[in-house]
Amino acid sequence: MKTVSETISRIIAPLLCGLIFGTGLLVSGMIQPTKVLGFLDILGAWDPSLAVVMAAALAVAAPxxxxxxxxxxxxxxxxxxxxxxxxxxxxxxxxxxxxGIGWGLVGLCPGPALESLATLSPGVMVFVVAMAGGMFLHGKWQASRPAVPRDAPIVHATDG
Amino acid sequence: MANFTPLSAAIGGALIGLSTVLLMLLTGRIAGISGIFAGLLNVGSDDKGWRIAFIAGLILVPVIAGWIGYGMAPPKLPASWAIIVAAGLLVGFGARLGGGCTSGHGICGIGRLSVRSIAATIVFMVTAVITVAVSRHMLGG
Structure with missing residues (x-):
């Protein structure tokens, strides 16, 4: 039987963090590809909002x-x-x-893409399936290469 | 800069930062969305519960927002399915090869002052800006 603290650690805390993260993406407007592309389009009507989102996030995250x-x-x-x-x-x-090339092509990165599944948009669903496919291909490619000794165990081999 | 929304950007950004800190402080995990999602595709891994819970939280937000009258519009995406598929493949493959995405590198990694994450963020910002410049201003898309 799972303990109460294990349930909080495994389910409630991550769920709460997902809700806060998703609220941040929604409130900041970064859920919308048009807003993200407005930042990346430095030759057009530039929208610096994404830089403010990152600065505010880092102002909380770093300390x-x-x-x-x-x-x-x-x-x-x-x-x-x-x-x-x-x-x-x-x-x-x-x-x-x-x-970055993929991000620039449509303005979706993994967080907003997954959150936008809530809209049942067919385009978002296709993007998420393709994204999963890209991750799967990467896994296959890694597995097909001769084993390279890693300086850290698998769970530590990724940055985020 | 007619579209600039500094106040909502600052509030939303602070919430994103708070989420990454809480996840680290409570569970010891990095809130890198590509890493969290990729772990779900890993057959045989036994730490899927917290990943499903986090992503469920993300997806629930627009649903709950809709109930209280702040529903989100479906994202505006390119008309071409080929571009959407190509972009998804690049984002998925690139995030795994590079060890993270906008959240894992751009916020958690830079927040931890990781040199790798600072480098990755500069690189993906530059290629994304070039991609938009080429697709919008040179190819006229």
């Missing part, structure tokens, strides 16, 4: 993470799950580059 770091472990879990890598490598740059 918050410093506070978290001062604790030996999270409130509801045994350990922090933090990325193990620290150097800038080719996969990071190539992956981020490809991600």
């Amino acid at each position: 918050g993470f410093m506070l978290a770091r001062q604790r030996a472990r999270p409130v509801l879990a045994g350990q922090y799950f933090l990325p193990g890598k620290s150097e800038i490598d080719a996969p990071l740059v190539l992956g981020a580059g490809l991600f």
Whole structure:
């Protein structure tokens, strides 16, 4: 039988965080691709809103993470799950580059895309299935390559 | 800058930041949406519960907003299915190869002062800006 604190840790806390995150995307307007593309379109009628969203998010996140770091472990879990890598490598740059092209093509990134599934928009559903397909292809490609020793276990091999 | 909405952007951004801090402080997890979603596609992984709960929270927001009269309009997307599929594939593949997306790198990673995340954010901002410049101003899309 699961304990109460395990249920809070596994279900209630992440659900609450998803609700807050989703409210942030909705309130800020970043749920709408037109708003995101307005920021990325520096040659058009530029809309700096996305920069304000990031600045405000970082103004809360940076001190918050410093506070978290001062604790030996999270409130509801045994350990922090933090990325193990620290150097800038080719996969990071190539992956981020490809991600940016896809983001710029339609103005959707994973958070707003998943949240927008609530609208039952066929275009969003197709985007999310394609996104899952891209992740699946990446997994297949990784598995097909000769095993590369990693400096950190699998859970730590991703940044976010 | 007629479309600039600094107040709602600041409030929404602060909520996003609060969410990432709470998830880290309470559960020790990084609120990187691509990482959370990708973990669901991992057959055999046993830590799906918190991922499903977080994404359920995301999807519930527009539903609840709709009940109280603030429903969102469906996103405006390109007419071409080929572009939507290509963009989805690039976003999914690129986020995994690069180890994160706008939330994982752009907010959590930079918030932790990770050099990798600062680099990734600069790179995807630059390629996204170039993509929009080419598609809107050179190809006339």
